[in-house]
Amino acid sequence: MFAAVLTGSDSELIERLRRRDPDAMSDLYDRYGRVVYSVILRIVRNAAVAEELSQEAFLRAWNRAEGFDADRGRIAPWLLTIARNRAIDYLRSTAGQQQANTFELVSSERVTLFVQTEDRMLEQEQAHRIRAAFSKLNENQRQVLELAYFEGLSQSEMAEKLGQPLGTVKTWVRTALTTLRESFHVA
Amino acid sequence: MSPNNLDPQDQDLLYELFALGLLEPEQMAEVRARLEAGDAEAIEGLRHATVLTSSLAYVAPESKPSSKLRRRLMLAAGAPERGFGWAWIGGLAATCAALLVITFNMREDVGNREAQIAQLQSRLVASEALVAQARDLYDFLRQPSTITVKFGDNQPAPPKGQVFLNRDRGVLLFAGNLPAMPAGKIFEMWFVPKGGGAPIPAGLFRAQDGQGVHFQRGAIDPASIAAIAVTLEPEAGSTSPTLPILFAAPVGAE
Numbered sequence: 001m002f003a004a005v006l007t008g009s010d011s012e013l014i015e016r017l018r019r020r021d022p023d024a025m026s027d028l029y030d031r032y033g034r035v036v037y038s039v040i041l042r043i044v045r046n047a048a049v050a051e052e053l054s055q056e057a058f059l060r061a062w063n064r065a066e067g068f069d070a071d072r073g074r075i076a077p078w079l080l081t082i083a084r085n086r087a088i089d090y091l092r093s094t095a096g097q098q099q100a101n102t103f104e105l106v107s108s109e110r111v112t113l114f115v116q117t118e119d120r121m122l123e124q125e126q127a128h129r130i131r132a133a134f135s136k137l138n139e140n141q142r143q144v145l146e147l148a149y150f151e152g153l154s155q156s157e158m159a160e161k162l163g164q165p166l167g168t169v170k171t172w173v174r175t176a177l178t179t180l181r182e183s184f185h186v187a
Numbered sequence: 188m189s190p191n192n193l194d195p196q197d198q199d200l201l202y203e204l205f206a207l208g209l210l211e212p213e214q215m216a217e218v219r220a221r222l223e224a225g226d227a228e229a230i231e232g233l234r235h236a237t238v239l240t241s242s243l244a245y246v247a248p249e250s251k252p253s254s255k256l257r258r259r260l261m262l263a264a265g266a267p268e269r270g271f272g273w274a275w276i277g278g279l280a281a282t283c284a285a286l287l288v289i290t291f292n293m294r295e296d297v298g299n300r301e302a303q304i305a306q307l308q309s310r311l312v313a314s315e316a317l318v319a320q321a322r323d324l325y326d327f328l329r330q331p332s333t334i335t336v337k338f339g340d341n342q343p344a345p346p347k348g349q350v351f352l353n354r355d356r357g358v359l360l361f362a363g364n365l366p367a368m369p370a371g372k373i374f375e376m377w378f379v380p381k382g383g384g385a386p387i388p389a390g391l392f393r394a395q396d397g398q399g400v401h402f403q404r405g406a407i408d409p410a411s412i413a414a415i416a417v418t419l420e421p422e423a424g425s426t427s428p429t430l431p432i433l434f435a436a437p438v439g440a441e
Contacts, residue, residue, distance in 0.1 A: 025264045029257055035244060042247035051256045062264050077241035127245035134246050148207045149243040155209050177203050184239050
């Protein structure tokens with residue numbers, strides 16, 4: 001389970017990452033290595049490529065950690081955003097596509113975006129909640145979220161792939177996100 | 188904030204849709220521009236949305252990367268490979284244990300083979316001794332000067348056999364129908380001198396299944412011997428025969 005590694009204090013780890021304490025990199029990997037690799041593998045579906053991209057994601061975090069606020073920063077969302085961006089970039093580059101309207105610009109990984117909100121959930125709890133919330137979606141709603149998150153498709157691309165009207169896809173997406181948000185933040 | 192052409196129903200989910208790249212290109216660009224400009228509302232909205240959207244990573248089936256990834260990463264980051272020190276010690280210990288087992292097995296195998304070789308060498312020595320003894324007896328028997336004496340013929344169930352005497356080599360006894368040897372007893376051969384002197388001890392021997400062979404080496408004078416006798420004696424042997432005499436082969440009879 002991912003949850004097994006998602007414990008411990010982010011603030012202490014962030015402080016050590018900012019000091020470039022060599023052991024902090026080991027701790028960062030031990031805490032998040034499996035979930036980072038798993039999400040990248042789910043996207044690129046190639047173990048060797050997933051390992052390359054995982055390495056890139058961790059090194060990117062290692063080299064940019066000094067901007068983190070040790071008291072309020074949250075590593076997991078930031079690291080997972082970097083990981084997904086690297087994997088989606090890879091998918092698009094192998095497909096010969098330009099970066100489109102995805103949230104994968106360098107600015108999307110700015111550390112100032114990843115601070116603690118009023119939801120101070122541990123990653124362990126977060127993983128549990130998202131899975132529970134995801135299980136409440138119907139098949140169509142799950143499918144569009146997976147196409148968006150793991151394949152980086154726009155709503156128009158999803159409509160084309162699924163052979164559904166754009167309006168239908170938008171409804172599925174909207175309903176799915178609303179359900180997730182309500183379950184995730186209120187649970 | 189309300190980007191151009193945004194469906195009013197999507198307003199509430201603006202930042203989640205942005206984070207997932209699900210807005211139209213011009214809407215994406217507008218939100219991005221506001222973020223770059225440091226729009227506090229946009230930044231706070233996106234902070235909140237990314238908590239949810241990044242959590243979708245946990246929906247991915249869990250997979251385990253190879254141990255190589257960790258090593259490569261630590262190397263690339265210039266970080267120490269934690270656990271490596273213990274790993275190589277563990278590996279070394281395992282290797283040493285394996286070598287010890289192999290060495291022990293080899294030593295045991297070598298030991299077994301050495302024991303087999305020693306056993307074979309012992310059998311060879313025994314065989315060579317038997318061959319030498321057979322050659323010696325053959326040489327003894329084919330000597331023209333060897334005298335042959337038979338005994339026990341025409342008796343109901345007595346010991347019987349042959350005695351060969353050679354002046355230069357000694358006396359060879361072949362006996363059959365010997366009685367079983369009681370515990371602590373052994374057969375002893377005697378030279379019974381002519382003229383009534385005391386019998387002279389001529390060696391101890393054992394029998395198997397009533398068959399006994401004894402070769403008493405040394406020069407003798409057949410003319411001085413009246414008979415070759417055999418008795419049962421204590422295992423240490425006796426200086427004078429214990430009655431009864433099992434048989435006596437008269438030398439002068441041949």
